[in-house]
Amino acid sequence: MTSPNDFPGSTRIAAGQPAGRKRPSGLKIGIAAGILAVLGAGVAVATTAANNAAPESANAAAATSPATELKLGYFGNITHATALVGVQKGFIAKELGGTKLSTQVFNAGPAAIEALNAGAIDATYIGPNPAINSFVKSKGESISIIAGAASGGAQLVVKPEIKTAADLKGKTLASPQLGGTQDVALRAWLGKQGYKTNTDGGGEVAINPTENAQTLKLFQNGKLDGAWLPEPWASRLVLQAGAKVLVDEKDLWDGSLTGKPGEFPTTILIVNKKFAAEHPQTVEALLKGHVEAVKWLNDTPAAEKATEVNAALKEAAGKALPQEVIDRSLKNIVFTVDPLAGAFKKLLQDGVDAGTTKQADINGIFDLAKLNEVTGEKTSAAGLGKE
Structure with missing residues (x-):
């Protein structure tokens, strides 16, 4: 947060006159006027600078204030x-x-x-x-x-008859959305099993990004063979639709990273x-x-x-x-x-x-x-x- 600027300063004017000699009165008046002019200018500059700084400080404060x-x-x-x-x-x-x-x-x-x-x-x-x-x-x-x-x-949950990764060839799986975390995990895992997948739904294993609630219905209706899902949807397919766990993602992370x-x-x-x-x-x-x-x-x-x-x-x-x-x-x-x-x-x-x-x-x-x-x-x- 920007704090207000300070403008310290003082003006010192040396007499510059030999001791004991009087300065003419006219000169006194002129110098006095000059001093006032200098001081006035200094005050004006300081005031202007302060006025200019105030909005900047206010803007900086506003820019980092709590959101409404x-x-x-x-x-x-x-x-x-x-x-x-x-x-x-x-x-x-x-x-x-x-x-x-x-x-x-x-x-x-x-x-x-x-x-x-x-x-x-x-x-x-x-x-x-x-x-x-x-x-x-x-x-x-x-x-x-x-x-x-x-x-x-x-977890990747699938139909009970799917026993291993080898049984997934030609099957259709779902993920919550293309590019989502479970979608990426599914595609990466399938790649390590030797399968090719496409983001357009093609490949040796088809992946259809589908809303989670629809995935449950489609699986229950036999139109999906499985899905890589977050909780509670993995549990819902297991407990409400008879799916089995083929991959629990936690088993893929050994702690080395x-x-x-x-x-x-x-x-x-x-x-x-x-x-x-x-x-x-x-x-x-x-x-x-x-x-x-x-x-x-x-x-x-x-x-x-x-x-x-x-x-x-x-x-x-x-x-x-x-x-x-x-x-x-x-x-x-x-x-x-x-x-x-x-x-x-x-x-x-x-x-x-x-x-x-x-x-x-x-x-x-x-x-x-x-x-x-x-x-x-x-x-x-x-x-x-x-x-």
Whole structure:
């Protein structure tokens, strides 16, 4: 914040006259007038400068003032439980104080990114791959990752007769949206199994990006052979449609990149860079509410947590879930403020391999400085940004 400028200064005028000699009165008057003129000019300059500086200081202060409104995006998924309870239980609104909280619910990441870049929202909970893609496309100008939210909770679930990857040839699978985190994970995994896929739905295994609710119906009707989904949708297909787990994504992460075996970033919190620069106080308030929500999820007994998350999900998505679905979903997820930054170069490469993003330098994608101020801990950006 710019502070007002000071204008110190004094004027010293030496007499320059031999001792004991009187200065003529006319000269006294002239010098006095000159002194007044100089002083007057000095005052005028100082006043003008001060007047000019005041609007600049005021503008600088206004430019970094709390926002009148924070428009926040998230999904109606259990992997977004931090957002669900953060909104439902008022953790975020409480920290925002006089800033109004508005929310918008999305099906998948690319749609949320489009809204963020268009200014329809200011921050959003999202999967890592759409965030990476936005950062790459904008050459680092669009978004900053400011915290993690959830790890785990994504699985490839298929028809019971599909026993191995070899059985997938010629089959049709779904993902929530082209370029989304589960879509990239599915395409990257299939590539490692020797399959070729196309972003237009062709290839040896067809991938049809489909809204999660439609995926459940299509699977139940026998029109899909499987899907790579976040919770609670993986659990819904297993418990409500008879699917089986072919791949639990946590088994693909050995901890060599993150230091935490079985953990991988599923949900992170990002903010529009311009909004963050103009309203750092609002971003800090958002983070405080976010940290409080993560703490609540980790400290609350399972039964109470399931009840509260289900109520929040009903508010966001319009329908509560069966208890067994909530319970299975929550067991598959770790809630954490750590975005697991060590995974992001691999996630970028997975996107490149999947054909949904381009190879690029993602240094600067993280800004975890305020998170670390709020928590008092040192969450690592893995050399990809501020800590």
